[in-house]
Amino acid sequence: MQLSFKTIKATILATLLCFIFLTDASSRPILHPIAKPKKAPDLMLTDIDGKHHDITNYRGKVVLVNFWATWCPPCRSEMPSMQRVWDKFKDKGFVILAVDVGEKADDIIPFAMEYDLEFPIVLDNNDKTARAWKVRGMPTSFLVDKQGNIVYQALGGREWDDVKIIEIIQNLIDKI
Amino acid sequence: MKTIDYKTTKRNKNIYLFLPVLLILLLTLITVKKAYSASNKNEISKYVIDNLRLELRPFAVNTSEAFLQARGFSQDQAKAVAKKACIHKLEIHNTATNAENIAIIIDLKKWIVITSANPPTHPPAVREVWPKRWQNTFAKNMPNKRAKIAFKWALFPTYQVFWPADYNWGLIAFDLEANTEFKLQIQFKIDEKIYKKTFKNLRCGNYNGFT
Missing domain, CATH: 1.20.5 (Single alpha-helices involved in coiled-coils or other helix-helix interfaces)
Structure with missing residues (x-):
């Protein structure tokens, strides 16, 4: 039996690509769209560098609000992808506010340095903000549009630089 | 060619x-x-039905103690809680896709711990019971605020809606002594339909392991 080696290689490659594409498409993490977007609750907190953040000052920008803690494994694992999405959009009307619940800056700084996190990490020492946002488990994330409405939410970690999520963020940034 | x-x-x-x-x-x-x-046969309980994936894993008492101490509890407080809480790690995923748009509702207050003790059934010790418990058990030696907040958030939420791709993990306390054998009847709602499932032969963690 004589076969073109190139043909065999191409067939194997095509099959593999199809398999990867199909499995990837079905397991891809997604965000839950809020049917009736509602105004984001107050968020006025100080970050680990001592800078004050008020979410209302970010009107006109898309804000990713992420509630987390350093001892929460899924929270830790999504942080590198959050940094990548920050790198991609930070100068394009996009803000991340990572709200650490119940910990001190001293607990967080080594973690932030280890993971090279550059986006603002704000401190919700008494979990008042988490309760106001009706967070039940961590990590929980919200995407807030330019008008200050919560339009997407996610419970559990995500790969924030996933193509589908990037597309959602880009659409929100582009939306007038 | x-x-x-x-x-x-x-x-x-x-x-x-x-x-x-x-x-x-x-x-x-x-x-x-x-x-x-x-x-791991006797350690991890896994359950998959429709779009729900659930995993329950007992913590050894030592593991619970270490976790609590790392969150700010004193050694005595951590020991007291870990010894009688029968802490497990609970993980729940909604594996549906956005297109299916199926919500899974979990309400831990409807879960039942079944033992051979008297009374034979009781609910898990959910987030809401702990503030009173801190007062009753540790009135003179209250855990600090930071520890209590961390413990609250480490516990699996009492009530939660899981939308497609959502998942959560957290601790669940069954209020049993170390090494106690028990059954657990869980309940959840998928698309308005109520499901029940009983896990048999569960066991609380021991001091250095599980059984």
Whole structure:
């Protein structure tokens, strides 16, 4: 039996690509769209560098609000992808506010340095903000549009630089 | 067109060499997976139905103590809680896709711990019971605020809606002594339909392990 080696290689490659594409498409993490977007609750907190953040000052920008803690494994694992999405959009009307619940800056700084996190990490020492946002488990994330409405939410970690999520963020940034 | 003869070419020989290696790798993986499953038989309970995936894993008492101390509890406080809480790690996933748009609702207050003790059933110790418990048990030696907040958030939420791709993990306390055997009846709602499932032969973690 004589076969073109190139043909065999191409067939194997095509099959593999199809398999990867199909499995990837079905397991891809997604965000839950809020049917009736509602105004984001107050968020006025100080970050680990001592800078004050008020979410209302970010009107006109898309804000990713992420509630987390350093001892929460899924929270830790999504942080590198959050940094990548920050790198991609930070100068394009996009803000991340990572709200650490119940910990001190001293607990967080080594973690932030280890993971090279550059986006603002704000401190919700008494979990008042988490309760106001009706967070039940961590990590929980919200995407807030330019008008200050919560339009997407996610419970559990995500790969924030996933193509589908990037597309959602880009659409929100582009939306007038 | 360039053609090759399978029996004679060098590339072909490479393929024949590669296949047995692949087969050995595959067999090794299967063996390791089987051994791993067998060694964890009594430790991890897994349950999959429709779009819900659930996993329950007991913490050894020492693990619970270490976790609590790392969150800010004193050694005595951590010991007291870990000894009687029968802490497990609970993980729940909604594996549906956005297109299916199926919500799973979990309400831990409807879960039932079943033992041979008297009374034979009680609910898990959910977030809401702990503030009163801190007052009653540690009135003179109250855990600090930071520890209590961390413990609250480490516990699996009492009530939660899981939308497609959502998942959560957290601790669940069954209020039993170390090494106690028990059953757990869980309940959840998928698309307005109520499901019940009873896990048998569960066991609280021991001091250095599970059984």
